[in-house]
Amino acid sequence: MEAKITLSESMEDYLEAIFNLIKENGSARVTDIANSLGIAASSVNQGLKKLNEQGLIKQQKYGPIKLTQSGVQAAEKVNCKHQILYLFLHKTLGVEPETADQDACSIEHVLSQQSFEKMVDYLIENNYIEEQNCAFKFMENEEEEKMAAKEFMLDSMSVGSKAEVLKIESKGRLKRKLMDMGLNRGARVEVKGKAPMGDPIEIKVRGYSLSLRQDEAAEILVKEV
Amino acid sequence: MALNKRERKNTELKVALAGNPNSGKTTMFNELTGSRQHVGNWPGVTVEKKTGRAFYQDYSLEVIDLPGTYSLGAYSEDEVVARDFLTAGDYDVVLNIINSANLDRNLYFTVQLLEMGVDLIAVLNMADEAEKKGIKIDKNKLSQLLGTPVVETVASRGRGIDNLLEQTVQNRDLSEASLKINYGSDIEDLISEVVEMLKQYDFSQQINQRWAAVKLIEHDPEAVKLLEREVGASKAKKIKSLIAERELKAEDDFDNVIIDKKYEFINKVIAESVQRPTADEEPENVSDKIDAVVTNKYLGIPIFMAVMWAIFKFTFTLGDPLIGYIETFFEIAGGWIGTQLLEIGVSPLISSFITDGIIGGVGSVLVFIPNIFLLFLAIGVLEDSGYMSRAAYVMDKVMSKLGLHGKSFIPMIVGFGCNVPGVMATRTLDSKRDRIISILINPLMSCSARLPVYVVFAGALFSSHASTVVFSLYLMGIVMAVIMAGIFNKILFKGERSHFVMELPPYRFPTLKGVIIHMWEKVGAFLKKAGTIIFSVVVLIWVLANLPLGVEYASAESFIGQFGQLVAPIFAPLGFGSWQAAASLVFGILAKEVVVGTLGVVYAAGEGGLRTALLANFTPLAAYSFLTMVLLYTPCIATLGAIKSETQSWKWTLITASYLFVLAWITAFVIYQGGMLLGIGV
Numbered sequence: 001m002e003a004k005i006t007l008s009e010s011m012e013d014y015l016e017a018i019f020n021l022i023k024e025n026g027s028a029r030v031t032d033i034a035n036s037l038g039i040a041a042s043s044v045n046q047g048l049k050k051l052n053e054q055g056l057i058k059q060q061k062y063g064p065i066k067l068t069q070s071g072v073q074a075a076e077k078v079n080c081k082h083q084i085l086y087l088f089l090h091k092t093l094g095v096e097p098e099t100a101d102q103d104a105c106s107i108e109h110v111l112s113q114q115s116f117e118k119m120v121d122y123l124i125e126n127n128y129i130e131e132q133n134c135a136f137k138f139m140e141n142e143e144e145e146k147m148a149a150k151e152f153m154l155d156s157m158s159v160g161s162k163a164e165v166l167k168i169e170s171k172g173r174l175k176r177k178l179m180d181m182g183l184n185r186g187a188r189v190e191v192k193g194k195a196p197m198g199d200p201i202e203i204k205v206r207g208y209s210l211s212l213r214q215d216e217a218a219e220i221l222v223k224e225v
Numbered sequence: 226m227a228l229n230k231r232e233r234k235n236t237e238l239k240v241a242l243a244g245n246p247n248s249g250k251t252t253m254f255n256e257l258t259g260s261r262q263h264v265g266n267w268p269g270v271t272v273e274k275k276t277g278r279a280f281y282q283d284y285s286l287e288v289i290d291l292p293g294t295y296s297l298g299a300y301s302e303d304e305v306v307a308r309d310f311l312t313a314g315d316y317d318v319v320l321n322i323i324n325s326a327n328l329d330r331n332l333y334f335t336v337q338l339l340e341m342g343v344d345l346i347a348v349l350n351m352a353d354e355a356e357k358k359g360i361k362i363d364k365n366k367l368s369q370l371l372g373t374p375v376v377e378t379v380a381s382r383g384r385g386i387d388n389l390l391e392q393t394v395q396n397r398d399l400s401e402a403s404l405k406i407n408y409g410s411d412i413e414d415l416i417s418e419v420v421e422m423l424k425q426y427d428f429s430q431q432i433n434q435r436w437a438a439v440k441l442i443e444h445d446p447e448a449v450k451l452l453e454r455e456v457g458a459s460k461a462k463k464i465k466s467l468i469a470e471r472e473l474k475a476e477d478d479f480d481n482v483i484i485d486k487k488y489e490f491i492n493k494v495i496a497e498s499v500q501r502p503t504a505d506e507e508p509e510n511v512s513d514k515i516d517a518v519v520t521n522k523y524l525g526i527p528i529f530m531a532v533m534w535a536i537f538k539f540t541f542t543l544g545d546p547l548i549g550y551i552e553t554f555f556e557i558a559g560g561w562i563g564t565q566l567l568e569i570g571v572s573p574l575i576s577s578f579i580t581d582g583i584i585g586g587v588g589s590v591l592v593f594i595p596n597i598f599l600l601f602l603a604i605g606v607l608e609d610s611g612y613m614s615r616a617a618y619v620m621d622k623v624m625s626k627l628g629l630h631g632k633s634f635i636p637m638i639v640g641f642g643c644n645v646p647g648v649m650a651t652r653t654l655d656s657k658r659d660r661i662i663s664i665l666i667n668p669l670m671s672c673s674a675r676l677p678v679y680v681v682f683a684g685a686l687f688s689s690h691a692s693t694v695v696f697s698l699y700l701m702g703i704v705m706a707v708i709m710a711g712i713f714n715k716i717l718f719k720g721e722r723s724h725f726v727m728e729l730p731p732y733r734f735p736t737l738k739g740v741i742i743h744m745w746e747k748v749g750a751f752l753k754k755a756g757t758i759i760f761s762v763v764v765l766i767w768v769l770a771n772l773p774l775g776v777e778y779a780s781a782e783s784f785i786g787q788f789g790q791l792v793a794p795i796f797a798p799l800g801f802g803s804w805q806a807a808a809s810l811v812f813g814i815l816a817k818e819v820v821v822g823t824l825g826v827v828y829a830a831g832e833g834g835l836r837t838a839l840l841a842n843f844t845p846l847a848a849y850s851f852l853t854m855v856l857l858y859t860p861c862i863a864t865l866g867a868i869k870s871e872t873q874s875w876k877w878t879l880i881t882a883s884y885l886f887v888l889a890w891i892t893a894f895v896i897y898q899g900g901m902l903l904g905i906g907v
C-alpha cells in the first residue's frame with residue numbers, strides 16, 4: 001500500500017479539513033480551509049505546499065484543491081480513526097458527544113495501529129459498529145502491509161538495518177558462491193554502508209564484512225528481525 | 226587421507242597450507258620456510274602454488290602455500306589451483322589456516338576438508354585479533370568436536386610456530402575416519418543408496434565414497450565430471466536420475482539443505498567451544514568506523530583519488546632530490562674513473578667500456594633506486610592496510626559502467642609496481658571476460674620500470690613542471706586503460722554475468738616487517754634486473770656501438786646506428802626520428818629501463834650526464850611525444866610472457882603487443898603534430 005508516509009499532526013488536520021470540505025461542498029478553497037481550522041490563509045498555503053510535495057493533493061494555480069488517490073486514502077484513514085475514537089469514547093465510556101469529538105480530534109494523530117485495532121475489535125464485539133464501517137478497510141490494509149513489510153529483498157534494506165536471510169533466489173554458481181560465503185538460511189545480516197552511487201553495498205554477515213552489488217542483493221530474501 | 230600418498234621417508238613430510246583467503250597462509254609459509262612470498266591484506270594475494278622447505282628436529286618438511294578459497298566449489302582460477310591440489314591428495318597433512326576472529330565461515334571450509342577425509346591440523350591463526358574481539362576458544366573442546374588437532378598461532382608475530390611444527394610431525398598419520406554430518410533422514414537415505422551404487426559401479430576406492438555421494442547430491446559439477454570419468458556416462462546417468470527424482474519430491478533443493486546442515490553443525494560446534502561477547506559487550510569496531518568515512522557516499526571517490534595522488538607525490542617529490550645526488554655521484558665517478566684509467570694506461574677501448582657502457586648505461590638506470598624504493602614502500606603500505614579491497618568496492622560502479630569489474634582495480638594498482646604480477650593478479654576475477662579485458666589493459670598502468678625514463682626526461686626538459694608532466698603520463702595511462710576497456714567491452718564476446726561478492730578484510734596497521742620485506746624484495750629484484758638483463762643489453766649495445774671495427778663510437782655508421790636508422794622513419798612523424806631514440810625504443814621491449822640505459826650508452830653519458838645530452842637532442846614537445854610512446858607502446862617481454870601464460874593463447878599476446886603499439890603511435894602522433902600546429906613546446 002502507498003501510505004508509508006508518516007504525516008505530522010497538522011498535516012493530518014489539513015488533510016481532514018480538505019476531505020470534509022470536498023465531501024460537503026464538492027470543493028475546497030484556501031479561505032474555507034483557513035476558516036474551518038481557524039488559522040490564517042498564509043499558513044494554510046504553506047501546509048498545502050507540503051502536502052503537494054508529498055503527492056497527497058493536486059492544486060492548480062488559483063484553482064480548487066483536489067486530493068490525489070493517496071491523499072484520499074490518508075484522509076480517509078484519519079477520518080476513520082476519528083470515528084472509531086469518537087464511538088469508543090462516547091458509546092463505551094459514556095463521554096459527552098462534544099468532548100468525545102474534541103478528544104478524538106487530538107488523539108487520532110497519535111493513536112497506534114494496535115490500539116486502533118483493539119478498539120475496533122471491542123466495538124464489534126459489543127455491536128457498536130456494522131460490517132460496512134470504514135475500519136475494516138484499514139484493518140485489512142494494515143495487515144497486508146505488515147505481511148509485506150516483514151519479508152523483503154536485501155537490496156531494499158536501508159543502512160543500519162538488520163535482517164535474517166530466508167532464501168537465496170539466485171541460481172547456479174552465484175547461489176553457491178553466496179551460500180559458501182555464509183549467506184544461507186538463518187544468517188543474520190546488517191547493512192553497513194553503500195558505496196558511492198549506492199552500489200555495491202557492504203553488509204556484515206557471520207561477523208565479517210562482505211560486499212555485494214544491488215543486483216545480487218535483490219535476489220536475497222530476508223525477514224526483518 | 227590415503228589418496229595416492231607417495232611413499233616418503235619417515236622423516237620427510239609434505240605439508241600443504243590451505244584455508245580461506247587472507248587468513249595468513251603466506252605469512253605462515255614465510256615463517257615456516259624463511260621465504261619472502263608476497264603478503265597483503267586483501268583476499269587473493271597468492272594466486273599460484275608456491276613450495277618451500279622447513280626443518281624441524283630431524284624432519285624435513287616440504288611446505289606448499291596455496292591460494293585461498295572459501296570452499297571446494299572453486300569459482301576463479303586461483304581457487305581452482307587450490308581445489309585441484311587438495312582433491313588430488315598428494316600430501317601428508319594439511320595445515321588448515323583459520324582466521325580465529327571469523328570462525329563461522331572459516332570452519333565451513335574446514336568441515337568440507339574433514340568430510341573429504343583430509344588429515345588436517347586446524348590452525349587457529351590471528352589469535353591476537355580474536356582476543357581483541359573478546360572471543361575465547363576452548364581448543365580442547367573444539368579439537369574433540371572436530372576430531373582433529375587444534376593449534377593456536379599468530380603467524381605475523383611468529384607465535385605458536387614451534388608448537389605447530391611439533392603437532393605436524395606428530396600427527397602425520399591421523400585417523401582415517403572422516404567427519405560425518407547428519408543431513409537428515411531424506412538425504413542420509415539417499416547417501417546410502419548412492420554409496421551403494423558407487424560400490425557396485427567400482428567407483429575409485431581412493432576417494433571417500435560418502436564425500437563423493439554428498440558432492441553428487443549437491444550437484445557439484447566437478448564431482449559429476451569425476452563420476453562420469455570413473456564409471457562412464459550411462460551409469461553416471463543412473464545415479465544422477467536417482468538424485469533428481471528424490472529432489473523433485475523433497476521440499477527444498479538438496480544443495481540448500483546440505484549447506485544449511487553444515488552451518489548448523491558449525492553453529493553447534495561453536496556454541497559448545499567458543500565464548501563470544503554479547504552484542505553490547507563487543508569492543509567497538511574500528512574498521513567499521515574507518516569504512517564509514519573511506520567508503521562514504523560523497524567522500525569515497527575523492528579519497529580514492531587523493532590516495533593515488535599521495536602515492537605519486539610521495540614517490541616522485543621525495544625521490545627527486547635523492548636522484549640528484551646519485552646522479553652527480555655517477556657523473557663524478559664516471560669522469561674520475563675515465564681519467565684514472567687513461568692515466569694508468571688502460572686502453573681507450575676498455576676505458577670507454579667502463580665509463581660509457583657500464584656507468585653510462587647501467588648507472589643511468591641505477592640512479593632511480595630511490596624512486597623504486599619509495600614507490601614500493603607506498604604500494605606496500607597500501608596493500609597491507611586493507612584499502613585495496615575498498616578501492617575495488619568504491620570504484621565498482623564506475624568500473625562496471627565501463628564494462629570492467631571493481632576487482633580489476635587491484636591488478637591495476639599492482640600494475641603500477643610491475644605489470645607481471647599485475648597480469649597474474651587478474652586470476653581472482655571470476656569471469657573470463659573481465660579477466661581478459663583486465664589483462665589487455667594492464668600494461669597501460671605505468672609500471673616502475675618506466676619511471677626512470679619519465680624522470681630523466683622530465684628532469685632534463687621540464688625542470689619546473691617535472692612533477693606535473695610525470696603525473697600527466699600516469700593519468701594518460703589510466704585514461705587510455707579506461708577507453709580501451711570500453712572498446713574491448715563493446716567488441717569482445719559477451720561473457721557470463723559477473724558478480725561482486727567479495728570479502729572486505731579489517732583494516733590492519735601495516736607491519737614494518739611486512740612493508741620492508743616487500744620493499745627489499747622489489748628493490749632487490751630491480752638490482753638483479755640491473756645486473757642481468759639491463760647489464761647484458763647495455764653491453765650488447767656498447768659492442769654494437771663499437772662495430773664494425775674502427776668506426777667512431779656510437780656514430781651513425783656503427784651497427785647500432787645503422788640499425789637505428791633503419792627503424793627511425795617509423796618514429797619521424799612523432800618528432801623523434803633520431804636513430805638513438807629508435808634504437809632505445811626497440812631494445813626497451815626487453816625491459817623498459819633499457820630505454821634509459823641505451824640512451825645512456827649511445828649518448829656516451831658517463832661523463833656529461835644523460836640530461837645534458839637529452840636537452841641537446843629533444844625539444845620539449847618531442848620529449849613529451851617520446852614519453853607518451855614509452856608509456857603506451859608494446860609491453861616488455863616479461864609482461865608479454867605473463868600474458869601468454871595467463872591467457873594460454875598467442876592470439877591475446879599478439880593482440881596486446883600490437884594494439885598497444887598502434888595506440889602509442891597514434892597518440893604520440895596526435896600530441897606531436899597537434900603541438901606543432903599550436904606551436905607548443907617546439
Ligand SMILES: Nc1nc2c(ncn2[C@@H]2O[C@H](COP(=O)(O)OP(=O)(O)OP(=O)(O)O)[C@@H](O)[C@H]2O)c(=O)[nH]1
Binds near residue numbers: 292
Ligand atoms: N593480526 C594478525 N595479522 C595477521 C596474522 N597472520 C597474518 N596476518 C595478516 O593478515 C594479512 C593476510 O596475510 P597473508 O599471509 O597474505 O594471507 P593469505 O592467507 O596468504 O592470503 P591469500 O594469499 O590472499 O589467500 C596480512 O596483512 C598479514 O600481515 C596474525 O596472526 N595476526
Ligand SMILES: [Mg+2]
Binds near residue numbers: 252291
Ligand atoms: Mg597468500
